[in-house]
Amino acid sequence: MKNFWQTYTLVLLLCTASAFAQVGIGTAYPEGAFDVALGQAFVYPRITLTDLNTQTITTPSGGSIETGTMVYNTKNSGTDENAVYIGLYLWNGSQWIAQFDKKDNKIFVQNASARTGHEVGQQGISFDLKTFTPKYYGAYKISVTVHFGAGQVDLPLTANPDDQYTNFNAQEGSFSFSFNNQNHSIGLKSFSGNNDDKLFDGGVFKVYENSYNQAQFSFVETTLEAGVAYDFDLTFDQLIAEGFISDGAFNTDGSGHITLNDAIGCTVEINYIGN
């Protein structure tokens, strides 16, 4: 009974209740069933949840908690799809539902131009950082955008003027993107050419190179773990390119281009898409 009177005194100081059974703290006119109108926060019970499926707490009588029960989880816990993070959670009858916004998005942009060569093998594309550390456990979409432009082709055959005035060839190679012990590759081609037709520009010989093509491939990693640093690497392997100057050897005019075409570079974008 002493407890009761202590609490009653406290409540009397803080609360005003109308006949409709609202409670106001710091207000005589509660505008909801429970209205906290002091310049102070409302402190939710601080609970250390273990995972999304375990109630961890009980009702005062020891029973299963009610739908609508809200707690503040004080720690990140777990490394799987049932992991919980610091923040407010609401019990929906079967699971704890995070009330906060789970966003995790990053982009990595190529930071230096590169020329390619058929004899080089896997050639690295450089980025400031090649590590991604997820904030949350779950599914991430990884989108890799690449560019490749062919080098210069050989001159048109001029032995017989009727033979060729134009010479166009395609150069190709394949990008490899490694992430989380998986390799993803995509082939990409680009046309280069020249045109010795005398009818335009006073007969100026036209050379077309680095007419780059762009490609994007995406995949989903369904089970990335929070806090784990995942390294990635993007490389390009150019094939031998007959019809190109020096067969497309490295550091010749026939070399392919993975250049920063002004704003256009290779990018790796990683987006959290949910559990």
Place this chain on the structure above:
Amino acid sequence: MDAIQSSYRINLIIFTLFALMIYVGSQAQIGINTTNPKGILDIQSSTAGVVLPRLSLTSTQVAEPAVNPQGGNIPAGSVVYNTAFTANGSNDVSPGMYVWTGSEWTPQFDRKQYALYESQLGLRTEPTTGRVAVNIPDLTNESFTPSFTGLYKILISVNYGGGNCKIPNEGNGPSNSDADLNIARASGQFDFNFDGAHSLIPVAAYSTNYGTNVSPRKTYFAIWQEFTLTKYVHLTAGVTNSFNMSFIQDDAPEFISEGQSTGRGYVAYDLPCRVELIYMGQE
């Protein structure tokens, strides 16, 4: 009845109301409208909600105006409904529920914002003296006002195709080439200007034309290619950004009328050029 008696009587009424409405058990739970609270605080109502303390936060990094009545820091798990909107460029808050984690206020609501801008279709481009940029209709002097401070993704998609290239010149004179096929590249550069920050996107496409002695004579043009550029930028809530997309067509001597008339290039031939802005969260 004197004033003291009256006051006593009112207190008694209030006490009775409390006794009826608030049940404080031995575990110190509070039930509002229930004598059987199922949690530390159990509020039963079919008509009214819970009104959180409405505070005007100034920054996600500043606990005040929330204070701990016992003195010291406010505890982690403190929740307020923030009524303020700040636009300082970092640590900004917008109206909604926030929880204090011990070092900062974190929003407890879903934040989304998306905007799409599309160009008109069917634009023709031609070389200009002095390389004058031409604005892309409907992507000209547009504006975007972020709802939140933080990371936004700008996804820019442009497409470009060449016009008709010249018919190969026939004959064996010094200015002739007697070719049967002309393959030529048309090119140009998009300039996406977002509040003074320029992103240049060079584009190119091939066109072909057969000589008049080839039958049937075919000409291929508007073989457009699309290029996309993805940027992540930091924007400030409430601060309007203006942006503009323009295009400069390179000289095109290989094309009919030196890139005029039917030699003009194509922008947005089948597909509009697009600018998308998407809120991606805090950095």
